[in-house]
Amino acid sequence: MDSEVVIGKLLSSKYTKITTPETADLIVINTCCFIDEAIQETESWINRLVQIKREDSNKTLMVIGCYPQRYGKQLSSKYPEVDYWIGVNDFPFINEILTQKNRNRVFIDNPPYLYNEKTERFLSTPSHYAYLKITEGCNHQCSYCVIPSIRGKQRSRQIESVQKEALQLIDQGVKEIILIGQDIGHFGLDWSGKKELAHLLKRLDHSLPNGIWIRLLYLSPESMNQQLIETIATSEKICKYLDVPLQHTHPFILQKMNRPSNIDKTFKILNTLRKTIPGLFLRTTLIVGFPGETDAIFNQMVSTIKSFRFERLGCFVYSPQSGTPASQLPHQVEDEIKQNRYHQIMKIQKKIAHDFHRSLIGKTLEVILDQGPLSQKPRTFLGRTYGDAPDVDGQIKVIVHKNSKTVQPGDILKVTINKSSTYDLEGIYS
Template identity: 40%
Template sequence: MLKAGFVSLGCAKNLVDTEVMLGILADNDIQITDDPHAADILIVNTCGFIDSAKEESIATIIQMADFKRDGKCRGVIVAGCLGQRYQQDLLDELPEVSAIVGTGAWPRIMEAVDAVLAGERVLLIGETDIIYDETMRRITTTPSYSAYVKIAEGCSNCCSYCVIPLVRGSYRSRPVESIVSEVKKLAEQGVKEINLIAQDTTSYGRDRYGKPQLALLLKELVKIEGIVWIRLLYCYPKYFNDELIELIANEPKICKYIDLPLQHAHDEILSAMNRRDTRIEIERLLGKIRAAIPGVVIRTSFIVGFPGETESHFESLKQFVLEQKFERVGVFIYSQEEDTPAGNLEQQIPDSVKDERYHELMALQCQISEDLNRDMEGKMLDVLIEGYNPEQPDVAFGRSYREAPDVDGRIYVEGAASLPLGELVPAEIVQGFTYDLLAERK
């Protein structure tokens, strides 16, 4: 039996594409292996969003190509955003690559495999207008109790710094029925936590139903037996409406956790980014969310060093972060991307200044995070057990509703020996640190 190895880079949205491609390979009697030495075919699902992601993708491709010499690998296939974006150039400049499968061609992954096995080099791109559905086999790579579900593909917001519309196409929502059917299947497999993802989850339904329908979708998903947590990620603030806030506040299954990328807090920079919110509108939304949803955790992200960002703009962003005291913040250094409006702007910021602003904002958020985590001491949380420290088998680690998988800190639970992974246990927080919490099982 032929064996294929897979490396998935970038975001959770890319991971779902990987899992669907794994399903296609399995349906064609190809065995999936974690050992690259044993793989006949190695597939790298790449990210091409910013410079650091592109560099990681290229390095991984070259690393996997070494197994053509040191293993049984007969070819390396590049899938995902990097291949979609650079296409023939990538094939020409990397002789190690046997085939490229763009974001619009992942259903043709077997065509690429067959070509490589026949000794051919192929470029498969296709139109960026496809999206998987519930009828397709999907091999989840996340823990058995947690899964990502992509509710839409592409993006139509056209932020001036972003290449996503170029490589993923315009926004297109899946039907409610398709998503509900998929989540039911996952629940039957033992999944407890559903993480809803898209480039912009709050825009869900606008293209298909004429208006945002995320609340409608959630009302159907909470009915599904076996699902304990439903988490909302990548929520664009423009369509985060009152109906959605009320639903999160009153529905126990929906995590009181909102991932709300804001990108900046000064109106001039927001406008240059082609973001459709002003600072006053953002502050008003944050106030409504916190007033309506006690215990809510808000995660956001910011870009520093955007072209034209002055010291005054940056100071305004710092003041905003200090005032809002977000529970979770990710900071990204602006990456000048070709084929984007922002990439052509003058007043590009020197790398040294961007680095300095990154570290300064992160240091500010670190202190805020530590203070907020110390405020958690003495409070009770249900913790989803995810693993153990081999050197301290009595100490488990996991997450509560306050932590999203892969991006947030951990809760370490003392007195939790022998609990099965995926079990929810009550625990009291005894100590808060910058990113993690220490708790005792109750």
């Protein structure tokens, strides 16, 4: 999303075309650095772009986002070829920064930023879906996480601003609006003192036209309340798909993570969600190998996921981040053990996902078409069920019956599932 704002701002000034780094006058890389893998990928990209800049010193090279925000001033000497380093609150001023003659400078001092419906923005997703950021920053203080120190305290947009942007996106052809934030369940706390997500969703539900999907990304279990659950359950537009990151299921580790550790209460909420929202796909994320995770603790997590059977589950291997309390904890887990635990969790989830997908055969689900028709197969499309978020979950192959109406990407159809594999599905639209 930040990249979309950057491109929007650049296209509103003198820049006219998006092209490859080799042929561009200005190279901008947006970065991430919340885990080791992301840092390695960021640094490898910076090295590649530095090489391109060395071959043509007339180019301007700019690194924006979390990486400069986290590592700040120390970066100028590490990569002298980079012209500007711009943090997460300074990138909206990219055009002003580009007028500054002094190179190799770091801009990370602006106050917390959150865009709104008037901000220039260039949609980089396929034209039928778009992300809409409703909160930025995070008030939680998970002991392993650098995000609050990079992104700051949570701030939320006004309901009217979100509603206006959603309507603008629909005018541009968007059919699936994905509301995002680090924990959107706390939307509104900063300006009203109360959680306002249910209020926002009701407003969107009433004001957006029929035939639109609203997807919610990242809700903490403790942010759920009866009003929110009922709003999701009764809406025709809100996808019955909730991504509720738990990170662990053992109270001892959750305490060390500085997360809500009353796991019975958490699962009571999850069970209420399942009972109240028929057809719900619940997704969670777990971290394995957190300091102090013994075999017994890990096995408890294994039993929990085997019995609860999340429809969707992702897993990360814990990597200590400098400056976080968790990196100082005793009893860090050996890498080999962490990797083994990761593979164990993924193997268990593979079986759960496989069984779950088989149970969908014969059912009719709402699907949004993403691509197609495929070459050589004029009646075959690829899409996602309402239980699949883009770039995260699986796909469904949709065969359109020869007598049915013409369809195209962006259409939302009722598809009957007739085949399944572990992560993907196949179905017929007739």
